[in-house]
Each structure stands twice: as structure tokens, then as C-alpha cells.
Amino acid sequence: MDSDWQGKKVLSLRGSMRLLRPLNTLYKSFFDNSEEGNYARFRIAEKTAGLWDQKFTVTECAKVWLEDQEFFDYYEKLVGNNYRSADRKFFLNSLLSLVDSLPGDTSECGVYNGASSWLICKKFAETDKVHHGFDSFQGLSIPLDIDGAHWHKGDLKFNEDIAKANLEKYKDKIKFYKGWIPEKFAEVSSKEFCFVHIDVDLYQPTLDSLGFFYPRLVAGGIILCDDYGFKTCPGAKKALDDFMKDKKEKIIHVPTGQGFIVKK
Numbered sequence: 001m002d003s004d005w006q007g008k009k010v011l012s013l014r015g016s017m018r019l020l021r022p023l024n025t026l027y028k029s030f031f032d033n034s035e036e037g038n039y040a041r042f043r044i045a046e047k048t049a050g051l052w053d054q055k056f057t058v059t060e061c062a063k064v065w066l067e068d069q070e071f072f073d074y075y076e077k078l079v080g081n082n083y084r085s086a087d088r089k090f091f092l093n094s095l096l097s098l099v100d101s102l103p104g105d106t107s108e109c110g111v112y113n114g115a116s117s118w119l120i121c122k123k124f125a126e127t128d129k130v131h132h133g134f135d136s137f138q139g140l141s142i143p144l145d146i147d148g149a150h151w152h153k154g155d156l157k158f159n160e161d162i163a164k165a166n167l168e169k170y171k172d173k174i175k176f177y178k179g180w181i182p183e184k185f186a187e188v189s190s191k192e193f194c195f196v197h198i199d200v201d202l203y204q205p206t207l208d209s210l211g212f213f214y215p216r217l218v219a220g221g222i223i224l225c226d227d228y229g230f231k232t233c234p235g236a237k238k239a240l241d242d243f244m245k246d247k248k249e250k251i252i253h254v255p256t257g258q259g260f261i262v263k264k
């Protein structure tokens with residue numbers, strides 16, 4: 001009898017602790033500025049995201065890159081305070097270190113506001129590499145059926161002068177080619193490349209970019225496709241899958257949504 005009563009007491013104590021834990025988390029999230037408070041805020045964000053959609057997966061908190069002030073100063077200046085592409089920009093920047101001892105220029109297909117080109121230019125500012133930026137500056141070309149229903153012609157149009165102003169600091173390192181891909185590629189047909197960022201969201205310009213740059217990529221060079229892992233860009237994924245089908249290199253699909261290849 002007595003031990004049964006003790007057991008019930010322990011159980012009810014555990015039950016109250018379980019009830020108190022969320023209240024403690026809530027309290028800390030408001031009033032605790034330490035790492036524990038940060039973790040409490042993270043736990044609430046994680047639980048809340050799960051309420052709406054299990055696929056809004058929130059991964060571990062306290063990542064060091066989120067504290068990289070120099071990176072976020074750049075990001076907020078060029079992109080603003082929408083952090084949706086921060087992980088992709090950070091990953092692109094990290095990948096650049098893999099090619100910094102290689103010969104060849106760099107390129108971006110789909111410059112938009114210049115935020116990714118800025119990172120590429122900065123990385124190679126002290127070298128003789130030239131960065132070649134291709135964009136219609138009229139937004140997307142006409143999507144095909146394979147591109148799904150998300151995109152329309154003209155989406156993502158960005159003002160060329162503002163893009164150039166964003167890249168003013170690197171004006172001696174970058175050449176712009178305004179026009180529909182692949183029209184202007186012929187102007188760089190004699191060059192070789194160590195890093196190419198393809199970010200045009202659609203099947204045809206992604207395929208055309210791969211067709212042009214892959215044979216001009218030096219061994220160890222990287223082609224990074226920004227749109228590979230996004231449900232909104234099925235055409236971009238198909239283009240890379242189709243193009244690489246008969247090639248030696250594997251496509252590396254990373255959790256940021258990007259996909260890349262390293263030339264053998």
C-alpha cells in the first residue's frame with residue numbers, strides 16, 4: 001500500500017515536471033538572453049513550424065555560420081533581410097575555395113541583382129580571373145511544360161543598372177552579357193572556366209548553359225546549379241539530370257536545394 005502510494009507520488013511529480021517544461025521554455029524564451037534562452041526560442045520556432053507543415057523541417061540550432069557577421073553584412077546589403085537564400089549563398093562562397101588554385105575564369109548564368117556574382121568577384125579579386133555574367137535582364141524566358149506552373153515569362157526581372165551598381169566595386173573584374181541564353185555565349189567560346197553558377201530556374205537555359213560550360217570546365221572545376229533541389233524548378237533539375245546522364249561525374253545534391261558537379 002505504502003509503496004504503491006509512493007509510486008503514484010513519483011508519477012504525479014513526473015507528470016507535473018512534464019507540464020512545467022513547456023512553461024519553463026516559454027519563460028526562458030522571453031526573459032533569458034543566454035544560450036539557454038536562445039535554445040528555448042529555437043525550440044518554440046521548431047514546434048511552431050511543425051504545426052503548419054511537417055516538411056518545414058527546422059534543423060539544429062547554434063550553427064557557427066549564422067554568427068558570421070561579415071557574411072551577413074554582405075547579405076543584408078545585397079539581398080536584404082529575407083534570409084531565404086542565405087544558406088545557398090554561404091554554400092556557394094565555401095565551394096569557391098575548392099577552385100581557387102585552378103586556372104580558368106568564372107561565370108554566372110542568371111545574374112539578377114548580382115548577389116552571387118559579388119561573392120565570386122570578391123573571392124578572386126586579387127587574381128587575374130575574369131567573371132562573366134549572363135542575363136536577359138528581362139526576367140525568365142518562356143517556361144516549357146516540364147517547368148511546371150510556378151514560373152512565367154518575365155518573372156525575376158531585375159534592373160540591369162542596379163545590378164551593375166551592386167557590382168561597381170568589382171567593375172574591373174566582371175563583364176556583363178545582356179541577352180537571352182545562349183545567344184551571348186559565343187563571345188566567351190575561347191575561354192576555360194573553373195567555376196560556373198547556373199541559376200536560371202528553367203529547363204532550356206539550364207541545359208544550354210551546361211552544354212556550353214561543361215566542355216570548357218577545367219579538371220576540378222565546379223558547376224553549381226542553384227535550383228536543382230526545388231519543387232518549383234522541376235525543369236532545372238531535369239536539365240542537370242539529363243545532361244549528366246552519360247557523364248562520369250555524379251551530381252551532388254545538398255540540403256540547401258543546390259546541386260553541383262566537380263569535373264573529372
Ligand SMILES: C[S@@+](CC[C@H](N)C(=O)[O-])C[C@H]1O[C@@H](n2cnc3c(N)ncnc32)[C@H](O)[C@@H]1O
Pocket residue numbers: 108109110111112113114115116117134135136137138139140141156157158179180181199200201202205
Ligand atoms: C533566380 S534569378 C538569379 C539570382 C542570382 N543568381 C542570385 O544568386 O542572386 C534568375 C535570373 O535568370 C535570368 N534568366 C532566366 N532565364 C534566362 C534566359 N533564358 N536567358 C537569360 N537570362 C535568364 C533572369 O533574368 C534572372 O535575373
